[in-house]
Amino acid sequence: MCTSMTLKTADQEHLLARTMDFAFQLDGEVLLHPRHYKWESEADGKVNEGSYAFIGMGRRLNNALFADGLNEKGLTCAALYFPGYAVYEKEVKDHRHNIAPHEFVTWVLSGCGDVEDVEKAVASLAIVEKEVGLLKTVTPLHWFISDRTGRSIVVEPTADGIQIHDNPVGVLTNSPEFPWHLTNLRNYIGLRPGQFTAKKVGKLTLSAFGQGSGLAGLPGDFTPPSRFIRAAYLKEHIKPVSGETEGVSAAFHILSSMNIPKGVVITEQGEDDYTQYTAVMCSETCSYYYHHYQNRQVQKVCLLKEDLDRKELKSFQANQEQAIHSLQ
Numbered sequence: 612m613c614t615s616m617t618l619k620t621a622d623q624e625h626l627l628a629r630t631m632d633f634a635f636q637l638d639g640e641v642l643l644h645p646r647h648y649k650w651e652s653e654a655d656g657k658v659n660e661g662s663y664a665f666i667g668m669g670r671r672l673n674n675a676l677f678a679d680g681l682n683e684k685g686l687t688c689a690a691l692y693f694p695g696y697a698v699y700e701k702e703v704k705d706h707r708h709n710i711a712p713h714e715f716v717t718w719v720l721s722g723c724g725d726v727e728d729v730e731k732a733v734a735s736l737a738i739v740e741k742e743v744g745l746l747k748t749v750t751p752l753h754w755f756i757s758d759r760t761g762r763s764i765v766v767e768p769t770a771d772g773i774q775i776h777d778n779p780v781g782v783l784t785n786s787p788e789f790p791w792h793l794t795n796l797r798n799y800i801g802l803r804p805g806q807f808t809a810k811k812v813g814k815l816t817l818s819a820f821g822q823g824s825g826l827a828g829l830p831g832d833f834t835p836p837s838r839f840i841r842a843a844y845l846k847e848h849i850k851p852v853s854g855e856t857e858g859v860s861a862a863f864h865i866l867s868s869m870n871i872p873k874g875v876v877i878t879e880q881g882e883d884d885y886t887q888y889t890a891v892m893c894s895e896t897c898s899y900y901y902h903h904y905q906n907r908q909v910q911k912v913c914l915l916k917e918d919l920d921r922k923e924l925k926s927f928q929a930n931q932e933q934a935i936h937s938l939q
Contacts, residue, residue: 617781661721685894697751711741785835
């Protein structure tokens with residue numbers, strides 16, 4: 612369960628934002644993946660060396676596992692769960708670039724400069740069914756990708772191969788397939804910021820109880836279809852924002868409607884599925900903003916202020932515990 616969206620400011624900054632909703636405690640940290648840093652594919656054992664440096668929320672395992680990030684060219688990517696619909700190759704494919712599903716973010720951000728690069732590269736890609744050792748499962752994923760042009764796409768591995776969809780609304784959640792979510796939007800075309808006018812029923816005049824009547828029917832649950840509708844509506848109707856700071860603030864405000872508190876959603880295994888962190892990435896400045904569940908104070912890392920040719924990964928330690936002053 613995750614929600615992701617793009618946002619464009621009046622000053623032409625392009626943002627990609629996401630929530631990370633998961634039951635397993637990920638203990639993610641912001642990591643810098645340098646240029647030319649080598650990593651071995653868990654699909655075929657081949658060593659990969661990317662061209663671009665990137666930062667994102669990740670976890671050090673055999674390779675660094677990234678859930679999202681942005682690179683020095685302003686390309687952004689977020690991985691979201693796609694259960695029941697993700698279909699991968701059962702074995703390595705000859706003459707293809709073979710990767711595990713959980714390596715896709717690293718593969719994209721280290722090797723592609725924009726969305727057009729991604730489309731070309733995916734044509735020779737094979738995503739092979741491989742388990743994540745930490746989770747003891749094959750992660751069913753699809754990916755939301757955007758760049759400095761403002762264009763965004765969704766990449767989905769299906770039984771018919773890897774599908775690439777243009778994303779005209781700039782929103783993504785989870786299952787089912789992305790085209791279904793676009794069709795489902797038609798059920799909510801009556802939603803509006805304005806209020807219902809009074810109406811007569813016989814001799815009785817009925818009026819709305821208060822503000823917000825134009826949103827009657829906006830789904831408030833945490834299922835993927837409902838979060839998709841909520842995010843699309845809020846993104847469409849939020850007041851225009853001027854610069855990066857306003858845009859980042861607006862993105863956090865929108866996604867706060869999708870944040871899941873502990874105890875509200877319980878998995879079949881009896882675990883809390885909750886929003887572990889929320890992140891916003893700016894393509895133009897290559898800045899990564901985020902806050903954790905226990906500390907809502909927004910923290911920032913700027914990729915372009917780092918040594919992009921360093922030899923090893925770099926981690927940026929964040930305070931995940933709630934600081935008293937962040938409540939004031």
